[in-house]
Amino acid sequence: MNLVNLESVTHAYGPKPLLSDVSLGIEAGERIGVVGRNGGGKTTLMSVIAGDVRPDSGRVTHTRGLRVGFLSQQDTLDPEATVSELVLGNRAEHEWAGDQQVREILANLIGDLDLSAKAAALSGGERRRTALARLLIDDHDLVMLDEPTNHLDIEAIAWLAAHLAARKSALLVVTHDRWFLDAVSTRTWEVVDGKVERYEGGYAAYVLAKAERARIAQAAEERRQNLMRKEIAWLRRGPPARTSKPKFRIEAAQALIANEPPARESVELMRFAAARLGKTVYDLEDVTLHAGGPGDGPLVLDHCTWQFGPGDRVGLIGVNGSGKSSVLRLLGDNVQPDSGRVVRGKTVRLAHLSQELTELDPSRRVLESVEEIRKYLQLGKREWTASQLLERLGFKGDAQWKVIGDLSGGERRRLQLLRLLMDDPNVLLLDEPTNDLDIETLNELEDLLDGWPGTLILVSHDRYFLERVTDRCVALLGDGKLVMLPGGVDEYLERRSAGTAVTARLGGASVPAAGAPTPAAAPSESGLSAKEERELRKELNRLERQLDKLGDQEARLHAAMAEAASDYAKLGSLDGQLRDVLTQKDTVEAEWLELADRLGD
Incomplete structure (x- = not known):
């Protein structure tokens, strides 16, 4: 049975309708992710379904007694109310303290915030977490969330996804976090051109289904064009036309998804980046x-020695407040270290995107503000104009002449x-670049960065973007060290879960989060002196650089073997070289693992 039904709903702000004759329903237990461009009508659809906005035409019906929990983008909290009053209401302490689900929500969202x-x-982040905790503690038949992951770190997002997937209530969520969509959604709605297109599955299934729909539509259009050409040929048929017939070709059914190219030509980009940057980028x-x-x-870094090399694409991970932005400011020469030194390459040409956007002149127009920097840019093997790049990032037509103050x-x-x-x-130093970007724009940004040669250091809580754009992850785990994560975000979450007891200050008492180990279960220290640890870190970094070089050699040899497939003598020589490289790689990896084990990494 449907909890909510929309029948022929139309609603507009201004001349263009955001929803046009939309009919749909939400079943009990369904988990639906809503995607679409910014300003395309996602929030309007949510407000109409929740009953907060009355549509211009059509009908919205709820089942009798439907309990709806709606988290909007604007957190409306009574400024004089305490966190305890907002989240727990009139519940007695023994009532909520004895409820495992309430304790878990408080521990993972409220954390050590004073109740x-x-x-x-x-x-802003604390207000968002408070509003989210207040909603999740109550029982609802339908939970509606508009950008719930804003201000949450990767760990909190992972917990929220697992929590929502385990709830029995129906879920409708608007988010640009594609990993989160895949983790929680069983269906996807796309709001586009006033319509709501429906797809089975999460974000990955939606992308494949949308590509298949586009392929079918393209084939249908080709058949229509084919018939039109035949009709025209029939009407114009005469003796001169009989010697030639029009030829048509329909692409194979899997053309859009078969033979998928690699996201990046990593070897070529590394080579180009090294040519632009030399050997040194940043040495801590x-x-x-x-x-x-x-x-x-x-404390963010404690006697830390580290190296960022040419062509590195690194994701910097850590909980909110761990110092990720401070590390970017250190690399950007905006702050100075307490001790030690940062060696910057002489050829470094830096661009730093912070979380504040204060340098834009509100009186300038969009295209002018870009062309004053450069009118053309070479990305990969293609040259782009400023106008073409603006169009790729969503500024189409007249939007390029908007005044910045109106954006x-x-x-x-x-x-x-x-x-x-x-x-x-x-x-490039990028601090939360995905904030306020819709999924289509994120896809275009990822594609642009794929062809960009250089060193990229990224801070983002958008797990999909992080894993898509970077090649490796480094974590700040609160011990003053930068820790390499060969297993990426999954390894980070495992380390946090195994080594940290998340606590919440509940009525003045510190309570472990549900499922978190007790402090006694935390891993022991390495037992090394500070000097011994620094030396081992240096050796570990050297081995990592050596592994990178061996990986490049392996890739080049594979490419050379593919080119020399018919030259058996050369192929034998290259195969011998490849075996030597793989033997060296195995030896270096064994040394790396031994050192990492001694350091407790």
Whole structure:
């Protein structure tokens, strides 16, 4: 039975309808992800379904007694109410403290936030977590969430996905986080041109189904064009036309999804990046760094030695407040370390996208602000004009002549990203670049970055974007070290789960999160002195660079063997070289594993 039904619903703001004759329903237990461009009508659809907005025409019906929980993008909290009053209401302490689900929600969303703090004193992220916790603690038949992952770190997003998947209530969620969509959704709705297109499965299934629909539509259009040409040929048929017939070709059924090219030509990009940057990009030597300045604020790095090389594409992971932005500011020369030194390559041409966008002139027009930096940009093997790149990032037609002061937050974010790329940097520091970007724009941005040669260091809680754009992940786990994560985000979550007890300050008491190990289960220290550990870290970094070089050699030999497939003598020589490289690689990997084990990584 449907919990909600929409019948021929139409609604518009201004002359263009955001919803046009939409009919659909939400069944009990369904989990639906809603996608579409910014301004395309996703939030309007949510508001209409929730009953907060009355449509211009059509009918919306709810089952009798339907309990709806709706988290909008704007958190409306009473500024004088405390966190405890907002989240727990009038529940007695023994009532909520004895409820495992309530404790789990508090531990993972409220964390160590003081329950007696007033809403007026909370930051934007704390307000969002409070509003989300308040909604999830209550029982609902239908949970509706508009961008729930905003202000959440990767760990909290993973917990939220698992929590929502385990709930019995129906779910309708608008989000640009594609990993989250795949984790929670059993169906996907795309709001486009006033319609709601429906697909089975999460984001990955939606992409494949949409490609298949496009292929079928293209084949149908080709058949129609074919028939039209035949009719025209019949009407114009005469003696001169009998000697030649029109030829038509219909692409194979799997053309859109078969023979998928690699996301990036990694070897070529590394070679080009090395030519632009030389051997040195950033070398951190025995660096100590506090977030608030020398000796002030949380410790971010403690006698850390690390190297970022040419062509590295690194994702920097950590909980909110772990110091990821501080590391980017250190690399960008905006802050100085407490001790140690940062060696920057002489050829580094840096572009740093921070979370603040204050440098845009609100009086300028979009295209002018890009062309004042550069009118053309070479990405990969193709040259793009400023106007073409703007169109790829969603500024089509007249939108390129908008005044910057009239742009939305997402549009300003897109514009600033493009201005950075137009300056032709060889090092990119990106701090939460996906904020306010819709999925189509994220796809275009990923495609642009695929052809960009240089060193990329990225901070993002968008797990899909992080794994799609970077080649490896490095974590700040709160111990003052940068830790390599060969297993990526999954390994990070495992380490956090195994080594950290997440606590929540509940009525002044510190309570472990559900499923978290007790402090006694935390891993023991390596037992090494600080000097021994620094030396081992240096050796570990050397081995990692050696592994990267051996990997490049292996890729080049594979390519050479493919070219020499018919030359048996040359093929035998190359095969011998490849065996030598693989033997060296096995030896170096064994040394790396031994050192990593000694360091407890």
